[in-house]
Amino acid sequence: MKKVTLSIHCAIILFLALLGACRTGQKAPDVRQSSGVYQYDNEKKQAVARRAGPYFSDRQAVVGRSGMVASAHPEASRVGVDILKAGGNAVDAAVAVQFALAVVYPGAGNIGGGGFMVYRDNTGQAYTLDYREKAPEKAHKDMYLDSAQNVIPRLSITGHLASGVPGSVDGMVEAHRRFGRLTWAQVLQPAIDLAEKGVALTEREALGLNRTRSSFLAVNPDKRYFMKADTTDWKAGELLIQKDLGQTLRRIQQQGRAGFYEGETARLLAAEMQRGGGIISEADLKNYHAVWRDPLVDTYRNYKIITMPPTSSGGVALLQLMKLVEPYPLRRWGWNSDSTVQVMIEAERRVYADRAKFLGDPDFVKVPVAQLIDRNYLQTRWADFNFARATDSRNVKGGNMPGYESLETTHFSVVDKDGNAVSITTTLNGGYGSRVVVGGAGFLMNNEMDDFSIKPGVPNMFGLIGNQANAIAPGKRMLSSMTPTIVEQDGKLYMVVGTPGGSTIITSVYQTILNVLDHGMTMQQSVNALKFHHQWLPDKTTFENGAFSDETIQKLQSRGYVLEQLTNSLGRMDCILRRPDGTLEGASDPRADNTSVGY
CATH class of the missing domain: 3.60.20.40 (Gamma-glutamyltranspeptidase, small (S) subunit)
Structure with missing residues (x-):
């Protein structure tokens, strides 16, 4: 490992840290780290002298003066910044990123899932939007149990019955309606372009699609979404073109909320559910609405923490x-x-x-x-x-x-030139959700029903235990982390x-x-x-x-x-x-x- 030369001032701080460590019986931290690279700036030298921690890599930060988007995919982040440059605010960019992720990051980006938004405007006012999925009206607390009240393996994870009513589209409509600056058509267009013209697969996305091909075929035996025409493996750099998803996004662009929760998309989704034994109906879709909730706000030391209230447990x-x-x-x-x-x-x-x-x-x-x-x-x-x-x-x-x-979800953060900030976490739940692709519409459905307590004391796919407070009920939102x-x-x-x-x-x-x-x-x-x-x-x-x-x-x-x-x-x-x-x-x-x- 590299030796680090400390300034006189840093050395004093290190001495104080050593003294404090001795008083508590702790061994003093060593000013080193495993990747061999440290980035110093004037603000952090004292902190570096106090501690050092191993890092996954030596990746360096990106610095901007007028705006920043951090997301799970480079194309989605580029879309967000393009919206900011075009005069959009943080919410405009966040909406554009949400829809772009549904195209470029099918493992977790979505219009068939849900999520949560924390928004702080440049005056300090905070808002939170709950667009978590809901249980369909035909759902009930024992729907994943057999006659002996035992959990039926994977019924809440894979296939049509695992899906809750999606909230992502309504959430983005609500966020844009209240805070957006650009037109709805403007913030949807980048995702449409990516779907119709294609996105170059990253190595990670190519591997993910190859790995899940057999499960896609098992759940969707009559469809070939996310597969190459010649059924060979995807390779990094190849274009993934999604024409049906592009048409679905165009309906949302032209009709807003009704382009997803009513009309052709709703009909296709309900038909897909019926075909595979799911229970989401057109009425469930029409009745879905995101909810504005009061943010949780409290302090830690001298900092204010603004975060998401339930239905999130986070x-x-x-x-x-x-x-x-x-x-x-x-x-x-x-x-x-x-x-x-x-x-x-x-x-x-x-x-x-x-x-x-x-x-x-x-x-x-x-x-x-x-x-x-x-x-x-x-x-x-x-x-x-x-x-x-x-x-x-x-x-x-x-x-x-x-x-x-x-453990499959995605998060993105946005700050615009005026200091408005958005923090959004959105999900299909497991990677590629329930693996159900809506025929004719081209998008993946969630498997969020597994986030309910399907039986008290029985862990979900993430090993989390739940109880009656999170039991399944019609119209209820499942708990989230x-x-x-x-x-x-x-x-x-x-x-x-x-x-x-x-x-x-x-x-x-x-x-x-x-x-x-x-x-x-x-x-x-x-x-x-x-x-x-x-x-x-x-x-x-x-x-x-x-x-x-x-x-x-x-x-x-x-x-x-x-x-x-x-x-x-x-x-x-x-x-x-x-x-x-x-x-x-x-x-x-x-x-x-x-x-x-x-x-």
Whole structure:
């Protein structure tokens, strides 16, 4: 590893860090990192002296002065910036990116799924839009159980019955109606062009389509969507042309909401459901509407956190996690030291237990949001915590509240020249959703019904446990882990954050924010930093290779923590940070095709 020459000032800070570490019994952090490259700037030197963390790669940030888009695909980010350059605002760009992702990123981008939007305008006013999918009217709580009340394997994951009523199109219509500046036709046109003229496949997308070909054929035996005419494998750089999807997008462009939820597209979708044994009807589509909800807003140290309320569990969980660790000196302990990791794991354990017990659709169940994020309540959750040993998840339940009535997604962040900011996480749920392609319309359907608690105590595809609060009911929105978030500092926009990742979304967003606020990383370093995850059950901590030092692993294992090194990665962050000089730092994840584009 490279030796790092520190300034006199940095050396003083390092001495103070060493002194603090000695007082707490921690080994001082070593100012090195595994990729061999550090980017220094005047603002970060002190933080670098305090800590160093291994990174997934040495990817550098993208810097812009007038606008920034960070998304899962380079073409989608380019579309967003083109809209900004054409005079559009952050919402215009976000709508264009959502529809572009439905074309260029079929594994998670969608018009057949749903999502959440957090929007902060340049005056500081915040809004949140819930366009999560809904259960069809014919849905019921036992629809995935056999006569013996056992779960029927994969019925909620693959095929027509796995889909909820899509919300993405209505969500974008609502966002644009309220805040858009350009015309609806303008923001739809880039996606139409990409569908009709074709998009060059990245290596990752080519591999994904090849890998799922057999399941596409099994679910859609009479269709050849996402397959080459000669049935050979896709290769990077080949054009994927989607004529039927282009026509569907044109109907949405010309008719707005009615171009999807009524008329020809609705007829095609309902016919597809009937053909495959699904239960979404034309009436379900016509009756679907996104919902504006009050954002969750709270503080962490001197920062304001603006995040998503239920139906997302992510915002509640994020605020709980931040408040649970706030009393601890994470900065002094150091990034991923054993003490820092321990309190973070124990916070995650308790928060995911609360999630299972209390969280659901607030239109159907009472969700005690205020109590869950109350500091007095959270203090009681630490009652059985002991630094000497790991808490046993079998002994951790959702908290007690008097009066309470009982991994494929995508994220993008946008900031425009006026300082308006959008954080959107959107999903089909699993990769390529239910694998159902709507015949004649060319888009994939979600498998979001698996995000309900299909049977209390039975984990979903991400291993998450649910209960009655998240039971299936007609017209109900299923619980989500999506956590689009915006952070303010001193009343000004500071950070736009989010990621896909199923159950790991919450913990990835949590770590990314702490990496900047407590550990002094740049936005890109924070995204690059290796991550870990605990979700109450199963009672183990998974981590990316290199996330923990040997010493941290030994100390945690000696206290009874079960650690499992992953063979894959955690998170696909797309974030933006406003620097003190007003420039925008776009930070997209090196773990995939994620790309930031600014100007």
